[in-house]
């Protein structure tokens with residue numbers, strides 16, 4: 001099997017699994033317990049905060065554990081606007097993940113105003129439109145750091161500077177970036193940042209929200225005193241330990257690793273373009289995640305291709321995993337003005353450092369062969 005869907009999820013690193021195991025068995029204690037075993041577990045959680053803080057350039061006490069990227073996005077947005085004295089205003093984009101878009105829709109039903117910024121053809125936010133959308137009462141600007149379908153990397157530092165000048169909070173969904181490309185919350189100057197462990201070699205069902213010290217945001221889950229009362233409930237200790245280990249591993253040679261993946265990515269893209277006429281790349285060529293390819297093959301239905309690739313042992317994606325139904329297969333491709341035919345022909349290939357040169361050749365071969373077969377059936 002050749003796995004090329006790392007934007008959907010990644011394999012849990014065996015080293016991560018090893019780090020987690022004792023926290024199911026001999027170290028099963030509750031971190032809130034005041035005896036030795038509780039202490040050990042508290043230390044493990046503190047270590048995970050340090051490992052994550054090191055990866056993103058924050059302080060350990062700015063890391064809050066959640067059940068994943070979706071919860072972190074929900075918390076950032078709801079925490080920033082619920083209970084404010086005026087009618088809240090959120091600015092986000094049309095290409096966000098459903099975790100942001102559907103939270104915004106729920107908040108609209110509760111009375112918030114939400115502006116969904118359009119993006120340009122390469123998927124980049126139009127900065128002029130952002131400036132025009134800002135109002136004195138805009139509470140929060142939430143723009144994803146990199147898109148999960150087309151891999152476009154947004155100019156977050158520039159967006160944050162503009163939003164801060166207006167006195168608004170800044171959130172970024174960095175689920176596709178943390179552990180994948182180097183990033184630093186101080187350089188980005190964001191107030192809130194979402195991430196998810198299973199997108200960078202950690203376990204599923206655990207993530208974090210970075211909350212900059214000193215900003216005003218509401219708690220998300222009410223209950224005991226865990227996490228300073230901000231997100232109550234007994235911590236997912238094995239998951240947190242696993243996420244910490246994954247952060248530590250991801251931080252090793254991150255720069256070199258992401259350049260290596262980019263080289264593999266460019267090789268694959270060039271081979272596909274050489275062998276398959278009628279290939280178009282969706283999204284920005286330049287401002288792009290190092291592991292992302294999103295291509296359309298003219299006259300080819302992506303789902304038919306995906307099934308054929310699957311039969312050859314190759315896992316790719318057609319649009320976002322959580323997008324449902326065929327009707328509006330991708331809100332992202334729609335937002336960048338991809339026409340209907342190209343939209344139906346779009347597949348996403350997302351690599352990892354586990355992919356090899358040999359796999360790249362094989363994948364390009366099989367894609368060109370399967371595209372030819374689909375086209376042959378039609379013409």
Ligand SMILES: *Cc1c(COP(=O)(O)O)cnc(C)c1O
Pocket residue numbers: 007008067068069070071073097099144146147148173174175176196197198199205206207
């Ligand atoms: C995967 C993903 C999420 C959701 O994260 P989960 O941990 O699966 O809930 C949110 N945003 C983006 C950009 C993603 O890629």
